[in-house]
Amino acid sequence: EAGVAQSPRYKIIEKRQSVAFWCNPISGHATLYWYQQILGQGPKLLIQFQNNGVVDDSQLPKDRFSAERLKGVDSTLKIQPAKLEDSAVYLCASSSTGGLAGVYEQYFGPGTRLTVT
Amino acid sequence: LAKTTQPISMDSYEGQEVNITCSHNNIATNDYITWYQQFPSQGPRFIIQGYKTKVTNEVASLFIPADRKSSTLSLPRVSLSDTAVYYCLVGGLYNFNKFYFGSGTKLNVKP
Numbered sequence: 001e002a003g004v005a006q007s008p009r010y011k012i013i014e015k016r017q018s019v020a021f022w023c024n025p026i027s028g029h030a031t032l033y034w035y036q037q038i039l040g041q042g043p044k045l046l047i048q049f050q051n052n053g054v055v056d057d058s059q060l061p062k063d064r065f066s067a068e069r070l071k072g073v074d075s076t077l078k079i080q081p082a083k084l085e086d087s088a089v090y091l092c093a094s095s096s097t098g099g100l101a102g103v104y105e106q107y108f109g110p111g112t113r114l115t116v117t
Numbered sequence: 118l119a120k121t122t123q124p125i126s127m128d129s130y131e132g133q134e135v136n137i138t139c140s141h142n143n144i145a146t147n148d149y150i151t152w153y154q155q156f157p158s159q160g161p162r163f164i165i166q167g168y169k170t171k172v173t174n175e176v177a178s179l180f181i182p183a184d185r186k187s188s189t190l191s192l193p194r195v196s197l198s199d200t201a202v203y204y205c206l207v208g209g210l211y212n213f214n215k216f217y218f219g220s221g222t223k224l225n226v227k228p
Contacts (some may be wrong), residue, residue, distance in 0.1 A: 004160075035218075042204055042218030043161065056215060091160050104209075105151075106216070108160025 002026065004109035006092050012115045018080035021112045025073070025094030031055075032069055033106065034077050035091040043091055049075065082116045089113050121205045126223040135192045137222050139205030142186045148207045150181060150188045151216060155202045161218075164203075165190070192224075200226045 005024040013019050025032050030051050035043035046065065047057040051072040060067070064083070069075040079086055089111040095104040122140040129135045141150070149168050153161035165172055167179045167188070178191040192199060202223050206216040 040220075042202075042220050045215065045217060048215060093160065105163040105166070106161075108162065110158075111160055 004092055004094055004107050006090075006109040006112055008112055009110065010113050010115075012117065013082055015084055015116050016081040018078065019082055019114065020079075021077045021090050021092075021114075023075045023077070023092030023109060025075070025092070026107055028096065029094035029107070030072070030097050031095045031104075032075050033093040033095075034067055034075070035093065037089045037091055037111070039088070046077070079114075082114075084116050087114060087116045121207060121219045123203075123205050123219060123222045125220065126225065128225050128227060129195055130227050131196055132194050135195050135199075135224060135226075137190045137192075137203055137205075137224070138187060139190070140187050141205070141207045144185050144207050149209045150179065150185075151206045151209065152177070152179065152190045153204045153206065153218075155204065155221070161204060195224075195226045197226050197228060200224060 004026055007022050011019055032049045034046045036046050037043040044059060046060045047067045048055040049069040052069045064081060065079055067075060067077045077090060091108055091111045093106040093108045095106045097104055149166055151166040152164045154164050155161040165174055165177050165179045167181055169181050169185060172179045180189045190203060202221040204218050204221040206218060208216045
């Protein structure tokens with residue numbers, strides 16, 4: 001079974017520029033997550049999708065971050081404009097379901113390392 | 118969501134058993150306990166999950182006392198390749214499978 005795919009793997013941009021990250025979850029997984037992981041810290045959940053609807057985006061800085069999951073499959077996370085403090089690894093994960101039915105393992109992609117200069 | 122507390126780091130030697138304890142005093146009735154492992158430059162990887170008592174798989178064991186306010190991840194006979202950060206998370210059931218990661222425990226296995 002193919003894992004979670006992310007691209008690009010690395011990105012360097014200047015502050016105030018925009019950037020977009022792409023994620024393709026495991027086939028059939030209804031739930032998709034975007035996490036931000038700053039060096040030395042655990043991953044922080046930014047947004048969670050159930051199919052193409054948002055379940056939780058309480059920690060997403062909505063003035064500069066946006067995310068979408070069209071057709072309930074691939075997802076894109078965008079930052080515009082980027083700040084120095086956005087330098088981090090952005091992880092995408094998926095799980096087979098995320099509703100009230102139970103607890104399911106999350107599968108993580110390799111992440112995108114973003115450096116803002 | 119329940120907050121977790123883990124040691125920041127631990128050292129061990131190859132071949133030893135390692136036990137990492139996590140405190141989660143305000144765990145909810147419906148919360149599960151899940152452990153993930155993360156190597157440098159990789160995303161976290163699921164290790165084990167449990168609700169109560171003991172769970173064992175091919176990689177680790179998870180011990181959960183009756184009050185569920187703590188849990189212990191046990192790694193038998195660690196090797197150098199087990200050097201990683203280990204995260205304890207609680208949550209999941211009835212909150213759309215949502216978990217929050219803490220800072221984790223950095224396990225350093227020495228030869």
